[in-house]
Amino acid sequence: MNISNRKFYYGDIPGEGSGGDGLQSTSEKTSHGGGQGWPLWEVFIRSRQGLDHKHAGSLHAADAAMAMENARDVYTRRQEGISIWVVESLYIHASNPDEAASFYEPAADKVYRYPTFYDLPDEVKQM
């Protein structure tokens, strides 16, 4: 059994700014008192039969290793999955719901974008 543990710094990106406060050692981070200084992580789980990782929830953790273990403890208790992705929430960029009208509605009446005007030969089974 190989116990190997790396010390992770905030953002888990050695040498680079992390989009937040920049590089901080674990000691500075935890001085905020358990939980308050810890970043938020989004958790994605892929189930046994699945192909894609689905969003399962979020949690606070001090670093990536802890986030992974917490995700394992919290979100895979009932065999929900066999693979875990954790991403710090600040790295996820989401579309603005106010712009939903201009983002998505124009696609509604553009029927030429669908491949429905072809005659498929019988031999092509996968479509």
Add this chain to the structure above:
Amino acid sequence: MQSLVPINKKQLHEREGSSSNPPSGGRGAFLLHLADTNLILAQRNAEWCGHGPILEQDIAITNISLDLLGQARNFYQYAAEVINREDIQNMKAPKASPFGGGLEGASEDTLAYLRTEREFKNLLITELPKSDWAQTILRQFLYSVYQYQLYEQLQKSDDRQLAAIAEKSIKEVAYHVKWSSEWVIRLGDGTDESHQRMLKALENLWPYTGEFFIPEDYENEDTIGFDLNSLKQPWLIRVDAILKEATLLSPSFGGGQGEAIFMHTGGKQGIHTEHMGFILAEMQYLQRMYPGAEW
């Protein structure tokens, strides 16, 4: 070292539901030792339920407690089989279990809930109070590394059922080792306060680690198939590696400075700390108040 036996064996065996101190072959006693250690540690870890420092860690420690409880159940079930078999071989009539339902002889329930302090064979370190998070995760670390090595050896046992239990359990233990060693590093190499707490925890717990490697009668090489003492060096090496990364100094087993650290022993024989009575009073409360209760 003699195991503690009551002066009047007849009195012991007539007590309802109790089938401890198996007369021959350490197998039953060894299984009880494995089961008891896991049960008592599960009980201590469960005290964190609802009180964990943060939600995810509350879940983590209680998951670990449940893992250990599951392992304890496997060992108890097997121990009950072995004890009942030995009773039959020694022509002792199986005692009716107060749990009713036609159960006779020892069962996982009678072994867990009806034995008293002197019959439990758990390691002393598992009885210590949960104290603060530092002491809890350090205790988990020290024990889990030992447990992993022990199960590695048990996997090779001639006893198929024991090997199977070890094989299933070792996956859980691998996770416990990972989880606890990372916490040791985080707290050891953390803030001043966490570092101080870890030092204090290390000082409190270290005198209980010697017991891991001192074999009882029922743990001799014939019974378990390997020399328990041979686990000591590998254990020290692994523990030292993590403690070093956590910037904590490990007290040696007493070689270096000439002053040996006194190691507490006795748990494996049934001689426990002052905490044991309280633990059992809580754990066995329901059975003591309402003997034979079922729901």
